[in-house]
Every structure is written in C-alpha cells, then in structure tokens.
Amino acid sequence: MSNFVIETTDLSKTYGNVTALEGLSLQVPKNAIFGFLGPNGAGKTTTMKLLLGLIRPTSGRGHIFGHDIATENLAIRTRIGYLPQQPTFYNEMTARETLRFAAGFFYSGPKAQIEARIEETLRLVGLEDKADRPVGGFSGGERQRLGIAQAQINYPDLLILDEPAAALDPLGRRDVLNIMERLRAYTTIFYSTHILDDVQQVSDTVAILNHGRLVTQGPIDTLLNGNGRTIFSATLRGDTHNLYQTISRQPWVENITSLPQNGVTRWQIDVAGPEETAAENQLFRLLAQDEQVVVTAYGRKKFELEEVFMQLVEGDNHDR
C-alpha cells in the first residue's frame, strides 16, 4: 500500500491550443497539509478538478487511494471532501439543510446520528448560531465556513480545498487556518493558495506550479532551508576588504554577496552543497579572527517562503 494519498504521473490537460497543465507528477503523502502554490492561472484549479473527475485528463494518469481518477472517480469521491474556489450552494437552503443534503450522499441513517454529525460540523466551523438561516444571506466568510463544513461532513480521508482563505479578511483567514490545523489529525489536506504566509504557517509539504508545470515539490522545511542550497549570512562592522579576500579563497565558498547598509556590511555566503560541514566548522572562526571586523550577527540563512517562491517562479519564467 502506497504512503501517498495522491499520485499523478505526467498529468496534462489542454483546451484547444491552450495547455492548462503539463506533465504534472505529484505525490501527496498521507496526513500531510499539502500547500499547492502558484500564480493565478498556474493550473491549480485544473489539477483539483482533474482529481475530482470534474474534467478529464488529456494525457497522463492519476491515482487517489490507489483508484484511477479517470475510471474510478465515484469510489474516490466517497472518501474526499471538496471546497470549490467560490463555494456556491442552494440559496434557499439553510446551513443545516445544506449539510443534511451533503450528508445524504454518504449516509443513509440513523437520522439522529446524522443530525449529531451535522451539529458537530456546524460547531467545528462556528456556524451553530446561523445554522437555520438561508445560505442566500450568508457573507463570503460564512459561505467559506459552510464550504469547509460540507467538505468534511463525511469524515473524508482527503480534503481538497481550492483557495480556502482567498476571499477572507485576516480574522476569517485565521479561523480557516485554525480549522485546518484541527482537521490535520484526521485527514490529509491538499489545498491551493497564493497566500504564502498561510502556507508557511500550516503546511508541511508544498508544491509550486507555474504556467501549468511543476517547478518544485517537497517538505516545506527543505524549501525554507534553501532547497539544497546552504547559505550563511553575516553582518559585519569595520573594514571587510581583507576578510572578503580570505573567505573568497576558501574552497567551499561558491559566492559572496555583499551589501553595505547603515554603516554595516551584510554578507550572504553561498556554500557548495557537499562542503556544508566544512563551512559550518570554519566560517565563523574565520570571520571572528579578523581584528579589523566585528561580527554583529551570524547564522544560517532561513528563507521566507515568499522569497523561495519568487525565485523559483521567476527563474522558471526566465527559462521559458
């Protein structure tokens, strides 16, 4: 049995001459909160619709829980929950009726247990007091909460959420992220977003898509540590000329970026991959022993996701 809930191989979708998705090979581990990132039009929603069987792949294959997405989609949909990018429900139904309607596709009874599940789900998303109001009068945030509630009414093994926090204010976003955190214990969450702060906050694994192609995927820690690159940063005061020469001569240094700023100099030292240990052992000692320089800050550079994202997407754009 595979450890991956979602596995796709060279999955592609074209509309006439337009390629929406090109050769996507993706692996989503069990119990991950998998952030699926990319600029608008990158192919995130297309991917989700392919997984749900709402559209058919032009080529390639995909499996969820080992079921083929093209031929066994009904079996897949019994085990997943989906929140569309703009959740739309029947306006005349109340939130409770909407959840009852959704539950009806999964459970036949007992009625009391189904009602208990609906109540529990309403509580989870904080809609208990609005449960009997028609959905037509709901705000965007309330709709989004109801969207999450209906998506997980069936205890899904996989939640697919398309931009779950995009239309929300900061408080609404925080609530949605909290709900996702709470659900982490029970399910795998595959969600798309372009709000990178959110991803950094809750995701453990990410994939970045650009122009329909996968740019990178992996654990978020690996990505934030430079995705294989080792970079040290140092803030120095004093004359750094000689020190620069010394450090540059070290065999494990690939590049030094120097940026004078407010009377100090900030260095970013790129280290050749295999030489990481040598750099760790020697770099600080070399910096500290130069008497003309004071080291005011030093450490291994931790990337912000936004920085990684911009580098990868812009790099991919240049390669095209």
Next chain:
Amino acid sequence: MTAELNLQKIQGDSALRGLGPLLRRENRKWWRGRRWLVQVLIWVLLLDGLLAFALYILPQMAAAKDAAMTAQDALGTGRQMFFGLGTIALAIGAMVLLQDAIIEEKNSGTAEWVLSKPVSRTAFVLAKLLANGLGMAVTMLLIPGAIGYALFRSSDVSTITLAQFLTSWGIVALNLLFYITLTLLLGVLLNARPPLLGITLGSLFGGTLVPIAAIVQFTPWKLGELVLLPVMGMPLPPIAITMLVSTAVWSILFIIIAIWRFNRQEF
C-alpha cells in the same frame, strides 16, 4: 469527533447513486414552498377558467347582445380553448419552468459542487426529469384536467366520455413530455437561456408551419390539430399513430442523449 462507525454508509457505485438526495431537493423546490400552489392557480385559472367562461358566460354574453350562440357552439369554443390552448400553453409553461433547471446549476457552480460528491451524473439528470415531471403532471395536467373534465360533464350538451377526455388529454401530456425532455436536453447542451428558448419556441410555433408531411408525421408539430378529434367523437387518423409514437421516441431519445452528454461534460 462523533464516531463514523455509528453511521450507515451508502455503498456501491451504481448509475443511480445520489438519486435520493437529489430527488428530495428537487421535490422540495416543488412542494415545500408555494410553487405548486402558484402553478395550480395559473393553470386552473387559465385552462379551466377559460373553459368555464366559454361554457357558461359566453352564451349569456351572446344572449345579452341578441347574438346567436348555441350551447353546442359554446362547447366547441370550450373544447378549443381547453385542449387547443392547453397543448401550446403547457409546452410554453414547461420551457419557462425548466429553462434554468440545468443551465443555472452549471453557471452558478452548484453542479460542480454537487458532482464533487459521490453522485452519478445520470442521477443528476434523472432527478431533474422525475421531480419536474411529477410537479408538472400534478399541477399542469392532473388538477386542471380533473376540474376540466368536471366542467365538461356539467355542461348540458356535452357528451364527452372519460375515455375520450383521457385520450385528448393524453395527447396534450405527450406533447408536454416532448417539450420537457427537449428543454432538459438543451439545458445540458447549452450554457445560456436565449438559444434554449429560441429553439423550443421555434419548434412549438415554427414546426406547425412546416409544409412537408413526410417530416411532420415524425414530429409532435401537428398534435395540436389531433387533440380535438377524440373529444369531438371522431377517430384519430392512421397517421396519428406515427405522430404519437414518434413524439414518445423523440422524448426518450432526448433523455438518453442528455444523460450521455452530461456524463461527458466538464465542470
């Protein structure tokens, strides 16, 4: 969390999976609000109201103006209004009520949401057909039909038997079925209402103008002319069988094509 073990899971992946909740939702639209009452009022007032007007008020109005209008004349006018107008008006009613049934769900995104659940697409189309078919059968055919028959029977000169009435009303029902299924099919094929209404209204009104009998006999376009024959005590011509069977076959074909196409659509 409440244990899922306590819940009875729906098993299987049959072609009708999800039909139950979908039917409940569609039926609720008909029966839980005022829709059914509004429809009953519209059709009773329009069809039975005009019939009552023709049978009981028109002769009095004619008499007041010293015009000659026999009870037989009034009955003829009543028949023409009830069955002739019924054939056209009910078809238009079906188009109006169903124009949005599928297009609205495709455009608003509710179809995408529903189809992300374990629902067969066949069930989605059938739920629309069955629930709307039932709603229209009761509010447009059964209740106005029963009142209409009672009005005919109450007329001193009417000799319409139940069998004759049911034959004529059955032709009206078949014509209605044709336009229900055509409207549903077009709802699947199209994404906007204007072309849907253009095609269905074009069939209803333009079809009667087609002069080629070889084509017309395989369509419902002349059913409006046939519908009066049974209640006038006249036999249906042999070509009527071809028209009636063709209309029924078209209706079944429309549903099959709608299901086939909907199963291949992307959302």
